[in-house]
Amino acid sequence: SQRYRWAFGAMQIMKARFGWMTRKDSPLSRGQKFHFLTGWFSWFADALHLVFTMMAIVWTIGMVGWPKYFTLPMELFLIPIIGFIISKAVFGIVLYRKRVPCSWYDTIMASIASMGLSHAIARGIFLGLWKKKGEFVRTAKSRRMSSKPSAFSSVREELLMFIALVGCVVGMVSSSAMQYTEGKLWIAILAAQAIPYASALIGAWVAHRSNDKAD
Numbered sequence: 696s697q698r699y700r701w702a703f704g705a706m707q708i709m710k711a712r713f714g715w716m717t718r719k720d721s722p723l724s725r726g727q728k729f730h731f732l733t734g735w736f737s738w739f740a741d742a743l744h745l746v747f748t749m750m751a752i753v754w755t756i757g758m759v760g761w762p763k764y765f766t767l768p769m770e771l772f773l774i775p776i777i778g779f780i781i782s783k784a785v786f787g788i789v790l791y792r793k794r795v796p797c798s799w800y801d802t803i804m805a806s807i808a809s810m811g812l813s814h815a816i817a818r819g820i821f822l823g824l825w826k827k828k829g830e831f832v833r834t835a836k837s838r839r840m841s842s843k844p845s846a847f848s849s850v851r852e853e854l855l856m857f858i859a860l861v862g863c864v865v866g867m868v869s870s871s872a873m874q875y876t877e878g879k880l881w882i883a884i885l886a887a888q889a890i891p892y893a894s895a896l897i898g899a900w901v902a903h904r905s906n907d908k909a910d
Contacts (some may be wrong), residue, residue, distance in 0.1 A: 698812045699819040702738055706823025709735065738816050740783070741891075745817035747776075748856065748888045755863040755885065759870050767877040773884060780887040784810075811894035814853050846903035850895045857892035860885055 709731075715721045716728055723731065757765030787809065791802050847854050864885050872878030 699815040702816045702819025703823040703826075705735060705738065706820055710824070738820055741813040741816040742820040744813060744888070744891065745821075748860070751885060751888060752859050752863055755867060755881070758872065759863075759866040762870070767872060767875060767881060770877050770880060773877060773880040776884055777880065777887065780884070784890075807894045808898050809894075810891040811850075811853075811896075811898040813891035814850075814856065814895060818852075846900050847896060850899045853892045853895035853899075857889055857896060860889040860892065864889075 712731075715723050716731070721728070754765060758767065784806070788802060788806055791797075791805055792799075795802075795805075797805075864882055867873070867878060867882050867885065870878075872881065
């Protein structure tokens with residue numbers, strides 16, 4: 696996606712110009728250095744979300760399959776994670792309402808679209824940090840394709856992640872972990888982590904339906 700290319704390119708720029716952040720003879724002022732780094736923080740948060748989600752899936756599989764070796768995290772560590780996820784979603788809506796004059800419907804839909812890009816941004820961040828350079832990938836236009844793509848062809852990874860998280864929630868609900876507060880909090884975290892992937896699927900479906908109407 697376009698946002699993936701932006702994130703990938705941003706990491707290439709950051710790697711190429713990181714010396715400006717450490718050299719004394721840097722052409723950047725302190726304020727420019729600050730904004731140069733903090734400007735990527737929201738995208739790095741998306742990358743960390745992917746890391747934590749993968750870790751949560753692996754740990755949940757361990758708790759469901761081998762409960763003797765994998766235990767529930769302490770409640771003390773779970774509450775801040777839930778608070779961070781909720782606050783990020785709420786602050787995004789509040790800032791959008793404050794800066795963009797639009798209806799609540801448009802605000803909610805914009806939030807869904809924004810969250811739906813989280814996985815693509817995370818991929819762009821990691822591949823941009825890993826690779827020295829990347830190839831130009833053109834966004835496919837459905838009218839130029841010989842066969843019409845499916846609704847979720849562009850979000851296959853998001854679909855797999857969503858299915859994995861839903862499976863983890865079902866597994867936790869079916870296990871003895873539901874007897875404990877930590878188990879319920881862990882399920883809430885899994886459900887919250889699934890929101891960006893559900894948003895990506897909703898966005899892909901809406902785009903697919905819009906293309907159908909246009910055709």
